[in-house]
Amino acid sequence: MNKVQLIEVTDDVIEQRIDNFLISKFSRLPKSLIYRWIRKGELRVNKKRVKQTTRVSAGDIVRVPPFSLEENLEIAKVSKSHLDFLEQRILYETDDYIVVDKPSGMAVHGGSGVNSGLVERLRQLRPKVRRLDLVHRLDKETSGCVLLAKKHSSLVYFFDIFKERKVNKIYYALVHGHWDEKIDTIDLPLSRTETKDGQRIVKVDKREGKRALTRILSVQKIGDYSLLEIKLETGRTHQIRVHTRVMGHPIVADKKYGYMIDDKKLLAKGVDKLLLHAGKLEFYDEKQQRFISIEAKLDSRFDEFVKTK
Structure with missing residues (x-):
């Protein structure tokens, strides 16, 4: 497409993320190109700059800059x-x-x-x-x-x-230290910010942050660490990672919010990936008219960590 396109969002679209909306229109369009447009301000909705999290609905006008399918949109083939x-x-x-x-x-x-x-x-x-x-x-x-x-x-x-919190989301996190089993709820608002060096992070923000609610369902002590079973009541970016860090128990191998000295020691033992796992999703399937529960077994890297202890 060698010219600017203006696309009106149709009535069947309700709060769809801008990247997913564009991919629904141009199936071979890679998100890396979309994000480049966003950074440069070339992608607009109703003449305004957008963010990656911007959502579009019926009646919105999306400005798409010129692009070439042949030159820019080659997706790597997977073996x-x-x-x-x-x-x-x-x-x-x-x-x-x-x-x-x-x-x-x-x-x-x-x-x-x-x-x-x-x-x-x-x-x-x-x-x-x-x-x-x-x-x-x-x-x-x-x-x-x-x-x-x-x-x-x-x-x-x-x-x-998801918006109505009718989806049950269970996670497992291995954290530093012994978690106090009396602490079963973390209710601290979060907001996004940038550090002086431009790194994007999430922090507790009691003035302007959005509510973030985390439930601790069970605690299993493993040496100097704790394996937490966690229910997410809200789904903020980095919610579990920030909440556990603020409570003094960051997730093992968390390069953004973790204990750098301890994690470097673990890195030497081959523990190099964040020990956080989305273990279960539960929701009501309206077509099947029944409750669906789907589990993903704990990832092997958790077992590998235990073997290093």
């Missing part, structure tokens, strides 16, 4: 062995959605420095599926359950039940 590996990690699938056990170290989508992430690989694995949209996200180093919608109607449904 058959990698696709077979991903196939084995599919936990549950219907005509409307799919749940995958994402391995630690795999980004959910391609971006800066990443040719293909989970979404791009799934599109190669399921080439006949017209669309695959992330319903929620996991950090690159977090393993476990990721839910993707195959249809717009499914995406809207899941957005609604």
Whole structure:
């Protein structure tokens, strides 16, 4: 496309992320290019600059800058062995959605420095599926359950039940120190900010932050560490990582919020990936008219950590 396009968002779109909206229009458009447009201010909604988290709805006008499919949109092909590996990690699938056990170290989508992430690989694995949209996200180093919608109607449904907190999300985190079992709730608001060197982080912000609620369901002591079973009542960026850090028990191998000295010692033992795992998703499937519970077994890196103790 060698000219600027103005796209009016149709009535069937309800608060869809700008990146997912564009990919629904241009199936081969990589998110790395979308994010480049955002950084440069070339992508606009209603004549205003956007962020990665900007959502569009019916009536919005999206300005798309000129681009070339041939020159810019080559997606790295994934080998058959990698696709077979991903196939084995599919936990549950219907005509409307799919749940995958994402391995630690795999980004959910391609971006800066990443040719293909989970979404791009799934599109190669399921080439006949017209669309695959992330319903929620996991950090690159977090393993476990990721839910993707195959249809717009499914995406809207899941957005609604996530917003209404009707999805049960259980995580497992291995943290430094012995967690006080009397502490079973962390209710501290969070906001995003940047450090002086430009690093984007999340912090507790009691004045302007959004409410973030974390429940600790169980605590298992492992040497000088604790394995926490956690229920997320809200889904803020880095919520578990920041909440555990503020309580004095950061997650093991958390390079952004962790204990650098202790984690460097662990790194020497081969413990180099964040020990956070999305272990369970539970929700009501309106088409099947039943409650769905999907579990991803604790990732092998947790066992590997225990062996180093």
